[in-house]
Amino acid sequence: MAGNPFSGKDARPHVEGDFAREELALAYRNVALPLEALAYDVTPVGLHYTLSHFDVLRLDEGGFRLTVSGRVARPLALALADIRRLPAHTLRVTMECAGNGRGLMVPRYPSMPWLYEGVSTAEWTGAPLRHVLEEAGLERDAVDIAFLGADRGFDRGVEHDYGRSLTPADALSDDVLLAYAMNGAPLLPQHGFPLRLVVPGWFGMASVKWLTRIEALDRAFDGFQQAVGYHYRKFAGDPGVPITHAKVKSLIAPPGIPDWYTRRRLVERGTVALAGRAWSGAGTAIARVEVAVDGVWRDAVVARQAQRFTWQAWHYGWEATPGDHELACRATDARGATQPLEPDWNTNGMGNNAVHRIQVTVR
Helix, strand or coil: CCCCCCCCCCCCEECCCCCCHHHHHHHHHHCCCHHHHHHCCCHHHHCCCCCCCCCCCCCCCCCCCEEEEEECCEEEEECHHHHCCCCCCCEEEECCCCCCCHHCCCCCCCCCCCCCEEEEEEEEEEHHHHHHHHHHEEEECCCCEEEEEEEEEEEECEEEEEEEECCHHHCCCCEEEEEEECCCEEECCCCCCEEEEEECEHHHHHCCCCCEEEEEEEECCCHHHHHCCCCCCCCCCCCCCCEEECEEEEEEEECCECCCCCCCCCCEEEEEEEEEECCCCCCCCEEEEEEEEECCECCCCCCCCCCCCCCEEEEEEEEEECCCEEEEEEEEEECCCCCCCCCCCCCCCCCCCCCCCEEEEEE
């Protein structure tokens, strides 16, 4: 392809075994949540996971404009101050990368090699998107709303600005935010300064960072990350199912103390307080969390959901006996969805919500 130095050079066959150097480089660029930070109801900003497809941008707030164009009655070019003048809303949102757990699938797709740690919870402040869309005036033939960030690069040989879309019905929800603050402070560069989209209940790919353009379309958005990326596919050529809402999932905060290299845990015999977090997509509450010790499942105590789109705490008292043990947890949400024991394999390693397992030695 003329002008494309990467065409045909991004072949990524599935692999088993060691992680590739490219995967390690991605892991250095992107930040995981240390699982001990599950102790926080709201993740401190410096511990919140990040995933950036291309570069972490340095944008100037003074020259920033958010444009709204396409099938609208009144095209807009809004400064950050214009958006700050709109009614503000703060939401506590648990956000998870759709690729979280990819590194645990066999064979795996070479990409960001998440294990369990691509999830966090923050309090996002911004203007509900609907205020801007209502000011612009969506035309009746608008069928898709595209959101485009300022970050640009190549993925699988295709050059594009990172972009995703929502239907008008989803975009006009009160819960979708044009966010300019995180945990009460302006966004950091890696979280999309000066403005990003936050779409609660969806996997993180929908929450476009460095948002600069909104385009109302009379057709389905065909941007690469919408039409090609982020689908569940079982085989090459499978048209797949688009990825939208997060899946039901739970994690254990590692008990005891770790071995530096293996991260295996050591605890003392007796009563061990196990704890963790559980969440699901579309604002669905968690109804049940079970904890297994060496494959025997028991119910944990689950806290009530503090806000609709945030994770729930759980705890369980384990009478630990000396020896080596495997701990696991699984959640069931209010709609009856339960975590599987093994990953639901797909070609790009997306949406792995299999149970979390931890190896522990009791002394």
